[in-house]
Amino acid sequence: MINRIRAIRKQKGLTLAELAAACDPPTTAQTVGRLETGMRNLSLKWMDRIAAALGVDPETLVRSEANDRAQVVATLGPDGAEPLASTRDALMPTEIGGDAVRVVLAIETSAGEYRAGDQLWLRQLAPEDAAQAINRDVLVPRKGGRFAFGRLIDRRGSLVGVLPVGAGQKQVVVDDPAWIAVAEMLVRPL
Structure with a gap:
Protein backbone atom coordinates (compact mmCIF):
# COMPACT_ATOMS: atom_id res chain seq x y z
CA MET A 1 0.00 0.00 0.00
CA ILE A 2 1.17 3.50 -0.82
CA ASN A 3 1.02 6.09 1.94
CA ARG A 4 -0.52 9.43 0.85
CA ILE A 5 0.18 11.46 4.00
CA ARG A 6 2.79 13.72 2.34
CA ALA A 7 0.61 14.45 -0.71
CA ILE A 8 -2.42 15.35 1.40
CA ARG A 9 -0.34 17.37 3.89
CA LYS A 10 1.26 19.40 1.10
CA GLN A 11 -2.08 19.90 -0.67
CA LYS A 12 -3.47 21.32 2.57
CA GLY A 13 -0.41 23.57 2.93
CA LEU A 14 0.86 22.09 6.20
CA THR A 15 4.45 21.56 7.30
CA LEU A 16 5.57 18.41 9.12
CA ALA A 17 5.68 20.40 12.37
CA GLU A 18 2.16 21.81 11.87
CA LEU A 19 0.73 18.38 11.19
CA ALA A 20 2.58 16.92 14.19
CA ALA A 21 1.17 19.67 16.45
CA ALA A 22 -2.36 19.10 15.09
CA CYS A 23 -2.30 15.42 16.12
CA ASP A 24 -4.11 14.43 19.31
CA PRO A 25 -1.99 13.93 21.32
CA PRO A 26 0.68 15.99 19.55
CA THR A 27 3.69 14.17 18.14
CA THR A 28 6.98 15.23 16.56
CA ALA A 29 7.72 16.30 13.00
CA GLN A 30 10.29 13.49 12.81
CA THR A 31 7.62 10.88 13.63
CA VAL A 32 5.30 12.25 10.95
CA GLY A 33 8.21 12.26 8.49
CA ARG A 34 8.97 8.61 9.27
CA LEU A 35 5.30 7.69 8.79
CA GLU A 36 5.23 9.54 5.45
CA THR A 37 8.33 7.81 4.10
CA GLY A 38 7.43 4.35 5.38
CA MET A 39 10.37 4.25 7.82
CA ARG A 40 7.75 3.67 10.51
CA ASN A 41 4.67 1.43 10.19
CA LEU A 42 1.40 3.25 9.66
CA SER A 43 -0.78 1.41 12.17
CA LEU A 44 -4.54 1.89 12.42
CA LYS A 45 -3.97 4.05 15.51
CA TRP A 46 -1.58 6.31 13.59
CA MET A 47 -3.93 6.41 10.59
CA ASP A 48 -6.75 7.65 12.84
CA ARG A 49 -4.52 10.31 14.50
CA ILE A 50 -3.02 11.62 11.25
CA ALA A 51 -6.35 11.56 9.39
CA ALA A 52 -8.07 13.52 12.17
CA ALA A 53 -5.28 16.11 12.11
CA LEU A 54 -5.57 16.42 8.32
CA GLY A 55 -9.38 16.49 8.42
CA VAL A 56 -9.81 13.48 6.11
CA ASP A 57 -11.11 9.93 6.41
CA PRO A 58 -8.39 7.47 7.50
CA GLU A 59 -8.78 5.32 4.38
CA THR A 60 -7.73 8.26 2.19
CA LEU A 61 -4.22 8.02 3.66
CA VAL A 62 -3.49 4.75 1.88
CA ARG A 63 -4.27 3.39 -1.55
CA SER A 64 -3.52 0.29 -3.53
CA GLU A 65 -0.64 0.43 -5.99
CA ALA A 66 -2.99 -0.99 -8.63
CA ASN A 67 -5.42 1.95 -8.45
CA ASP A 68 -4.12 5.04 -10.21
CA ARG A 69 -5.46 8.34 -8.93
CA ALA A 70 -6.21 11.41 -10.98
CA GLN A 71 -3.11 13.60 -11.05
CA VAL A 72 -2.82 17.37 -10.74
CA VAL A 73 -0.37 18.20 -13.54
CA ALA A 74 -0.72 21.98 -13.99
CA THR A 75 -2.10 25.14 -12.43
CA LEU A 76 -3.97 27.94 -14.18
CA GLY A 77 -2.76 31.41 -13.27
CA PRO A 78 -2.77 34.90 -14.81
CA ASP A 79 -0.19 33.81 -17.41
CA GLY A 80 -2.09 30.68 -18.46
CA ALA A 81 -1.55 27.00 -17.69
CA GLU A 82 1.75 26.28 -15.95
CA PRO A 83 3.16 22.80 -15.32
CA LEU A 84 3.85 21.65 -11.78
CA ALA A 85 7.42 20.73 -10.89
CA SER A 86 6.04 17.31 -9.96
CA THR A 87 2.55 15.89 -10.23
CA ARG A 88 0.46 15.13 -7.16
CA ASP A 89 -2.65 13.12 -6.42
CA ALA A 90 -5.90 15.02 -6.79
CA LEU A 91 -8.17 14.82 -3.77
CA MET A 92 -11.63 13.44 -4.33
CA PRO A 93 -14.61 15.58 -3.21
CA THR A 94 -15.23 13.22 -0.29
CA GLU A 95 -11.66 13.73 0.96
CA ILE A 96 -11.73 17.50 1.22
CA GLY A 97 -13.10 18.34 4.59
CA GLY A 98 -13.33 16.45 7.79
CA ASP A 99 -16.29 14.56 9.13
CA ALA A 100 -19.14 16.85 8.02
CA VAL A 101 -22.07 15.13 6.32
Whole structure:
Protein backbone atom coordinates (compact mmCIF):
# COMPACT_ATOMS: atom_id res chain seq x y z
CA MET A 1 0.00 0.00 0.00
CA ILE A 2 1.17 3.50 -0.82
CA ASN A 3 1.02 6.09 1.94
CA ARG A 4 -0.52 9.43 0.85
CA ILE A 5 0.18 11.46 4.00
CA ARG A 6 2.79 13.72 2.34
CA ALA A 7 0.61 14.45 -0.71
CA ILE A 8 -2.42 15.35 1.40
CA ARG A 9 -0.34 17.37 3.89
CA LYS A 10 1.26 19.40 1.10
CA GLN A 11 -2.08 19.90 -0.67
CA LYS A 12 -3.47 21.32 2.57
CA GLY A 13 -0.41 23.57 2.93
CA LEU A 14 0.86 22.09 6.20
CA THR A 15 4.45 21.56 7.30
CA LEU A 16 5.57 18.41 9.12
CA ALA A 17 5.68 20.40 12.37
CA GLU A 18 2.16 21.81 11.87
CA LEU A 19 0.73 18.38 11.19
CA ALA A 20 2.58 16.92 14.19
CA ALA A 21 1.17 19.67 16.45
CA ALA A 22 -2.36 19.10 15.09
CA CYS A 23 -2.30 15.42 16.12
CA ASP A 24 -4.11 14.43 19.31
CA PRO A 25 -1.99 13.93 21.32
CA PRO A 26 0.68 15.99 19.55
CA THR A 27 3.69 14.17 18.14
CA THR A 28 6.98 15.23 16.56
CA ALA A 29 7.72 16.30 13.00
CA GLN A 30 10.29 13.49 12.81
CA THR A 31 7.62 10.88 13.63
CA VAL A 32 5.30 12.25 10.95
CA GLY A 33 8.21 12.26 8.49
CA ARG A 34 8.97 8.61 9.27
CA LEU A 35 5.30 7.69 8.79
CA GLU A 36 5.23 9.54 5.45
CA THR A 37 8.33 7.81 4.10
CA GLY A 38 7.43 4.35 5.38
CA MET A 39 10.37 4.25 7.82
CA ARG A 40 7.75 3.67 10.51
CA ASN A 41 4.67 1.43 10.19
CA LEU A 42 1.40 3.25 9.66
CA SER A 43 -0.78 1.41 12.17
CA LEU A 44 -4.54 1.89 12.42
CA LYS A 45 -3.97 4.05 15.51
CA TRP A 46 -1.58 6.31 13.59
CA MET A 47 -3.93 6.41 10.59
CA ASP A 48 -6.75 7.65 12.84
CA ARG A 49 -4.52 10.31 14.50
CA ILE A 50 -3.02 11.62 11.25
CA ALA A 51 -6.35 11.56 9.39
CA ALA A 52 -8.07 13.52 12.17
CA ALA A 53 -5.28 16.11 12.11
CA LEU A 54 -5.57 16.42 8.32
CA GLY A 55 -9.38 16.49 8.42
CA VAL A 56 -9.81 13.48 6.11
CA ASP A 57 -11.11 9.93 6.41
CA PRO A 58 -8.39 7.47 7.50
CA GLU A 59 -8.78 5.32 4.38
CA THR A 60 -7.73 8.26 2.19
CA LEU A 61 -4.22 8.02 3.66
CA VAL A 62 -3.49 4.75 1.88
CA ARG A 63 -4.27 3.39 -1.55
CA SER A 64 -3.52 0.29 -3.53
CA GLU A 65 -0.64 0.43 -5.99
CA ALA A 66 -2.99 -0.99 -8.63
CA ASN A 67 -5.42 1.95 -8.45
CA ASP A 68 -4.12 5.04 -10.21
CA ARG A 69 -5.46 8.34 -8.93
CA ALA A 70 -6.21 11.41 -10.98
CA GLN A 71 -3.11 13.60 -11.05
CA VAL A 72 -2.82 17.37 -10.74
CA VAL A 73 -0.37 18.20 -13.54
CA ALA A 74 -0.72 21.98 -13.99
CA THR A 75 -2.10 25.14 -12.43
CA LEU A 76 -3.97 27.94 -14.18
CA GLY A 77 -2.76 31.41 -13.27
CA PRO A 78 -2.77 34.90 -14.81
CA ASP A 79 -0.19 33.81 -17.41
CA GLY A 80 -2.09 30.68 -18.46
CA ALA A 81 -1.55 27.00 -17.69
CA GLU A 82 1.75 26.28 -15.95
CA PRO A 83 3.16 22.80 -15.32
CA LEU A 84 3.85 21.65 -11.78
CA ALA A 85 7.42 20.73 -10.89
CA SER A 86 6.04 17.31 -9.96
CA THR A 87 2.55 15.89 -10.23
CA ARG A 88 0.46 15.13 -7.16
CA ASP A 89 -2.65 13.12 -6.42
CA ALA A 90 -5.90 15.02 -6.79
CA LEU A 91 -8.17 14.82 -3.77
CA MET A 92 -11.63 13.44 -4.33
CA PRO A 93 -14.61 15.58 -3.21
CA THR A 94 -15.23 13.22 -0.29
CA GLU A 95 -11.66 13.73 0.96
CA ILE A 96 -11.73 17.50 1.22
CA GLY A 97 -13.10 18.34 4.59
CA GLY A 98 -13.33 16.45 7.79
CA ASP A 99 -16.29 14.56 9.13
CA ALA A 100 -19.14 16.85 8.02
CA VAL A 101 -22.07 15.13 6.32
CA ARG A 102 -22.10 15.78 2.59
CA VAL A 103 -25.07 15.72 0.25
CA VAL A 104 -25.18 16.10 -3.51
CA LEU A 105 -27.75 18.02 -5.55
CA ALA A 106 -28.08 16.76 -9.13
CA ILE A 107 -28.99 19.58 -11.53
CA GLU A 108 -31.44 18.31 -14.17
CA THR A 109 -32.51 21.66 -15.63
CA SER A 110 -30.26 24.69 -16.11
CA ALA A 111 -30.99 27.43 -13.58
CA GLY A 112 -28.91 30.50 -12.76
CA GLU A 113 -25.23 29.59 -13.04
CA TYR A 114 -25.94 25.85 -12.90
CA ARG A 115 -26.21 23.68 -16.02
CA ALA A 116 -28.09 20.44 -16.63
CA GLY A 117 -25.79 17.56 -15.68
CA ASP A 118 -23.98 19.45 -12.92
CA GLN A 119 -23.55 17.94 -9.47
CA LEU A 120 -23.36 20.33 -6.56
CA TRP A 121 -21.62 18.96 -3.47
CA LEU A 122 -22.86 20.53 -0.24
CA ARG A 123 -21.71 20.31 3.40
CA GLN A 124 -24.38 20.09 6.08
CA LEU A 125 -24.39 22.68 8.86
CA ALA A 126 -26.46 22.83 12.01
CA PRO A 127 -29.13 25.56 11.72
CA GLU A 128 -27.40 27.64 14.40
CA ASP A 129 -24.31 27.81 12.14
CA ALA A 130 -26.28 29.31 9.24
CA ALA A 131 -24.59 32.70 9.61
CA GLN A 132 -21.47 31.33 7.89
CA ALA A 133 -23.60 30.46 4.85
CA ILE A 134 -25.22 33.90 4.32
CA ASN A 135 -24.98 34.94 0.65
CA ARG A 136 -23.98 31.40 -0.41
CA ASP A 137 -26.01 28.77 -2.24
CA VAL A 138 -27.69 26.34 0.14
CA LEU A 139 -30.07 23.38 0.17
CA VAL A 140 -32.61 23.50 3.01
CA PRO A 141 -35.06 20.70 3.87
CA ARG A 142 -38.71 21.75 4.12
CA LYS A 143 -41.76 20.04 5.58
CA GLY A 144 -43.28 17.17 3.61
CA GLY A 145 -39.98 15.91 2.19
CA ARG A 146 -39.40 18.94 -0.05
CA PHE A 147 -36.36 21.23 -0.32
CA ALA A 148 -35.57 24.88 -0.93
CA PHE A 149 -32.45 25.68 -2.97
CA GLY A 150 -30.88 29.04 -3.63
CA ARG A 151 -28.96 31.90 -2.05
CA LEU A 152 -29.29 32.14 1.74
CA ILE A 153 -30.27 35.76 2.26
CA ASP A 154 -31.76 35.88 5.75
CA ARG A 155 -31.67 34.11 9.11
CA ARG A 156 -33.96 35.32 11.89
CA GLY A 157 -34.61 33.09 14.86
CA SER A 158 -35.88 29.80 13.49
CA LEU A 159 -36.71 31.30 10.05
CA VAL A 160 -34.36 30.93 7.06
CA GLY A 161 -34.83 32.96 3.86
CA VAL A 162 -33.67 31.41 0.56
CA LEU A 163 -33.75 33.23 -2.80
CA PRO A 164 -34.15 30.61 -5.59
CA VAL A 165 -31.57 30.71 -8.41
CA GLY A 166 -34.13 31.15 -11.23
CA ALA A 167 -34.91 34.66 -12.46
CA GLY A 168 -38.00 36.36 -11.02
CA GLN A 169 -38.67 33.83 -8.26
CA LYS A 170 -39.81 34.86 -4.80
CA GLN A 171 -37.99 34.24 -1.56
CA VAL A 172 -38.78 30.92 0.17
CA VAL A 173 -38.96 31.05 3.96
CA VAL A 174 -38.33 27.81 5.85
CA ASP A 175 -39.26 27.55 9.51
CA ASP A 176 -36.91 25.59 11.78
CA PRO A 177 -35.00 23.45 9.25
CA ALA A 178 -33.25 20.34 10.57
CA TRP A 179 -30.05 21.35 8.74
CA ILE A 180 -28.68 23.67 6.08
CA ALA A 181 -26.25 22.38 3.43
CA VAL A 182 -23.88 24.97 1.96
CA ALA A 183 -22.43 24.52 -1.56
CA GLU A 184 -18.74 23.58 -1.55
CA MET A 185 -17.93 22.09 -4.93
CA LEU A 186 -19.38 22.03 -8.42
CA VAL A 187 -18.73 18.97 -10.59
CA ARG A 188 -19.46 19.73 -14.23
CA PRO A 189 -19.04 17.34 -17.12
CA LEU A 190 -17.74 19.03 -20.27
